[in-house]
Amino acid sequence: MKLLLLLFVSINVVFASQDWNAFKEKYHKVYKNSKEENYRKQIFLKNLKVIEEHNKKYTQGLSTYTIGVNKFADLTHEEIYSSSKSSTRREVTTVRSSPTPKFIPRDDVPESIDWRDYGVVTPISNQELCMSCWAFAVVATLEAHVGIYEGRNVSLSQQNLVDCVDPTFTCSQYLDIHALDNTYQYIVDNGGIDLRDSYPVEYYTVGSCRFKSETVGATIKAYGNITEGDEEELKAVVGTIGPVTVTITTDFSWDLYREGVYYNGDCMNTDEIFNHAVVVIGYGSEDGEDYWLVKNSWGTYFGQDGYIKMARNRDNNCGIASIARYPLI
Structure with missing residues (x-):
């Protein structure tokens, strides 16, 4: 059982690495160092899980749309909308x-x-x-x-x-x-x-x-x-x-x-x-x-x-x- 579990994890790691490499190639992603790349990879894998879970709901008729990997898949929602989470809304006259x-x-x-x-x-x-x-x-x-x-x-x-x-x-x-x-x-x-x-x-x-x-x-x-x-x-x-x-x-x-x-x-x-x-x-x-x-x-x-x-x-x-x-x- 442990051997099968280890094999399952290993296969998932391989597929995840393939997804990550394909993503980088398609969207021309280049990171300044290995630390940054690893950080972005973890965000990507987290988002990949969100995508898979949502699309399961779509196939079950629980959602009217699908989501997928695009050029934002290595970013958080906050990063997409603001480079500074502490920013405040502009209040101008x-x-x-x-x-x-x-x-x-x-x-x-x-x-x-x-x-x-x-x-x-x-x-x-x-x-x-x-x-x-x-x-x-x-x-x-x-x-x-x-x-x-x-x-x-x-x-x-x-x-x-x-x-x-x-x-x-x-x-x-x-x-x-x-x-x-x-x-x-x-x-x-x-x-x-x-x-x-x-x-x-x-x-x-x-x-x-x-x-x-x-x-x-x-x-x-x-x-x-x-x-x-x-x-x-x-x-x-x-x-x-x-x-x-x-x-x-x-x-x-x-x-x-x-x-x-x-x-x-x-x-x-x-x-x-x-x-x-x-x-x-x-x-x-x-x-x-x-x-x-x-x-x-x-x-x-x-x-x-x-x-x-x-x-x-x-x-x-x-x-x-x-x-x-x-x-x-």
Whole structure:
């Protein structure tokens, strides 16, 4: 019996080492020394166990989505969202708000839509480990609206927003609840946002504001606001106007999402309410589950080539309709 147990453990060690080596090769992981690599390996193996246990629930019909190894599998959830766990949420004064026309319900809301089908959704970006999701989400939303209403494909500068919207911002700070309002209002008051080519992204860096009016790539007149928690209004706006920037609450299961419709009954039970900003670019149903089609900014290794389907019509799961904004061009 002891011999069989030893053999079982040895086989598991071999498979674990193969998984670890394959992970390092696929995601080009290089560590500064053996101590760091061993630390990352232990986190990876722990996460691998979480993945296996969750996917067993999926096969048993107890979950609507699967998770899997991606480039974040050697990190903790805290590391993904902040380089400093002791960081506090930014509390900045909301800038003067421009008048936002009230959304008028329409009768022609489609049952499903994917704005990628219209050629207006720009490629997936990667914010890396800087907590600048709000800048990437607003840019992705505005790029899509420029495509819809002006017929132009543009690449706008996230760095312009990172440097200029809030002078107190650092890459290790939590998402502020006013971030979307402040960012959209900045674009209104500033007379636009620069093109990415003229104001390129500098990862992990927040610098002085270097906006140039002569290289503006897009402008907006104002921004719209979804009634807090109203998924029907969010559907109507996404379906008839265009993509919407939203803030959500995530945990490690979200970080490792692979496929299916993501529903997490515990996602709001956390001290880090609304810790990520993303873009709703469509909605539909899959295997009887209504979903929001969401564009993330973690590169194409995340989820389904950079996208995730999140539960719709399930009591505003993960707060997806709580803080939702869209540009008015």
